[in-house]
Amino acid sequence: MRMTYDYVVIGAGSAGSVIAARLSEDSSNRVLLIEPGGRDRNIALIMPLLFPTLRTSAFDWGYQTDPEPFADDRVFPAPRGKVLGGSSSVNGMIYSRGHPRDYDEWAAMGAHGWSHDEVLPYFKKSERNWRGEGPHHGGNGPLHVTQGRSDEPVAKAIRQTARSMQYRVLDDFEAGDPEGFALPDSTIHRGRRASASKAFLAPARRRPNLTVITGAQVTKILIEGGRARGAEYVREGRAEIAYAGRDTILSAGAYASPQILLLSGIGPAEHLREIGVPVTLDLPGVGGGLQEHPLVPMGFALKRPSRFTGRMRADRLALSVVEWLLTGRGTPAGVPISSFAYYKSHPGIARPDLENVFIATNVAARMWFPGVRAPVPEMLTSLNMVLRPQSRGFVRLRSADPLAPPRIQLNFFQEPEDLRLMRHALRWTRDFVRQGPLADFVGEELSPGADARTDAELDAAIRRSVTTGQHPAGTCAMGGGEDAVVDPQLRVRGIDGLRVADASIMPRLIGGHTNAPAIMIGEKAAAMILAA
Structure with a gap:
């Protein structure tokens, strides 16, 4: 044809x-x-x-x-x-x-016309943000962007701990410098993707x-x-x-x-x-030049049950699915994120170089019911990412067959600086969860485990658990x-x-x-x- x-x-x-x-x-x-x-x-x-x-x-x-x-x-x-x-x-x-400086960096690398001020109108054009039209957001675009929410007590404890440690707690990651803690906005509309x-x-x-x-x-x-x-x-x-x-x-x-x-x-x-x-x-x-965020998960026992685990009980979840079908609300309408944090590995740099995502549940959470299937153990999950890795990978052909999958090589941690930053991220997370109100919620470190202490032990744990962002x-x-x-x-x-x-x-x-x-x-x- x-x-x-x-x-x-x-x-x-x-x-x-x-x-x-x-x-x-x-x-x-x-x-x-x-x-x-x-x-x-x-x-x-x-x-x-x-x-x-x-x-x-x-x-x-x-x-x-x-x-x-x-x-x-x-x-x-x-x-x-x-x-x-x-x-x-x-x-x-x-x-x-x-x-914003990410796009200014693009322009400085030869992508003329792609500075932050030049791409902002296109972010706004696409967006129908829950805040409405403003200097940072669009209010009339096709893409519905809704407010992130969490009623988990541990989410409140994370914000309180961040303030006690002099971190910024934000209302909007996209209103200028995103360094700090906040719940991100979501591309969800009336409970649907x-x-x-x-x-x-x-x-x-x-x-x-x-x-x-x-x-x-x-x-x-x-x-x-x-x-x-x-x-x-x-x-x-x-x-x-x-x-x-x-x-x-x-x-x-x-x-x-x-x-x-x-x-x-x-x-x-x-x-x-x-x-x-x-x-x-x-x-x-x-x-060439393949870049990807390396991500290392950490898990900590929760001393108090999360509300999300309770909502995953089979009878409650079934009722919530009916509610979602009728109204777009309920447990199925969102994801159990408790906080994002963009932070710096040291104060002398211009932009955050690390990200942490806190989730108030085990990533293996599942539906359960008393006497039939037990819930998975309660856990505070932390996803740690290096934001601007120096390592570079590549995509190549595996063969001349156009239907064969490509060769993909990420080369995570080819550059030692990426490994050093991830090591810093794990130690930062360990320290953060033991501070302020959050310490009352967090128990034993389950992964990678408290016995991984030295640089060599942490590097080994990172290599065996890293995945992609x-x-x-x-x-x-x-x-x-x-x-x-x-x-x-x-x-x-x-x-x-x-x-x-x-x-x-x-x-x-x-x-x-x-x-x-x-x-x-x-x-x-x-x-x-x-x-x-």
Whole structure:
């Protein structure tokens, strides 16, 4: 089959859903959106409480890293959403932009036009924040952003302890400097997940000029005479072609966008020849510069039962599900986060370099009932992340087979500074939970365990427990240097009519979570494409 459109958008994730929706606002534009996953109708994609079940479901690509040489040669899962909305349909629904200086740093690295003041209008354009329109937030955008809440006594104790230790307790992480403690906003609307597909794509699908194809995996970009002409893809075992009269926009994410470029012969020539892919353009930066937040969990026994555990009793949860179905309220309408903290490893740096997420439950919490199934032990969970890791990984082809998963190498802790920062984070958390009112709630350290004290013991514990923050970025980096893949207009260097717009274009991983920035990238990309 051969079809012709003005714009072909590859990937219906956080950025791609936005781009397709915005381009189709002009009825003269014929827009095709190609998504390898299926529809986002499953209740697990809608009910916020169920999001932990999605990482090993049919809605995930099932990617894994190669053995990680600086983390005991462990193989890590690398979750990414395979469904309309992409990872915005399977993530933890946290609305986070990072630090304003993150974007100023992008501009200083050659991403002209991407400073904080220049991207803020696109954050605001996308957003319908519960606070309403203001200097930091949008009030009329498609993406509903709601207030984070927790009635757990331990959450109050965390805030009180933070104040007693002279940390800032904030009302809004996005109102300037995010250093401090707060509950983050959530991409939840009326108790349902507000994914990019629900917020942007669902209202746009009624437009006759927008075509959305699901279950279709792009195998290569069509390049003729140095210009992208569209994409080849496979659907139901049959090869099809979609032609783009104007632009082809690649929004497949930090793993799949470089994979598709490589399959199209765009990337490091030596690697392409080694795999057996004909070289279209030697572009060394494709797939390099992979950045991801290393995350190490800690667990502490709780001296008092959490309210969340009580609500997970089978009969109570069943009633709460009925309440959720009827009103959008109840336990299924949220996630049990107690606090976020962005903090500095030492006071002389300009931005927080560490993040802590406190959760007032065991991450293995489950439904239970007296005499039938016991609840898991009460626990205060702490997730520790290094926000701007120095280590760099890569994405490469495993073979010339376009349906084979890519090679992913994170190289966590390749740079010793990342390991030092994580060691500092674990010691910081240990100290924090023994202070102020929080100390009355927290008992024994369950993981990694109080016996891990020396640098060597902590390093060993970190290597055996580290996992990903699920925020990959940087594999098609934007800038003006030799390793840049796209220019500040997101145009692939050396190929006309081809752009990349997703988290892969970040020159440096932001100090926060990546869903909201990916949506912003989609907004700004669409505006630049329409202006051109």
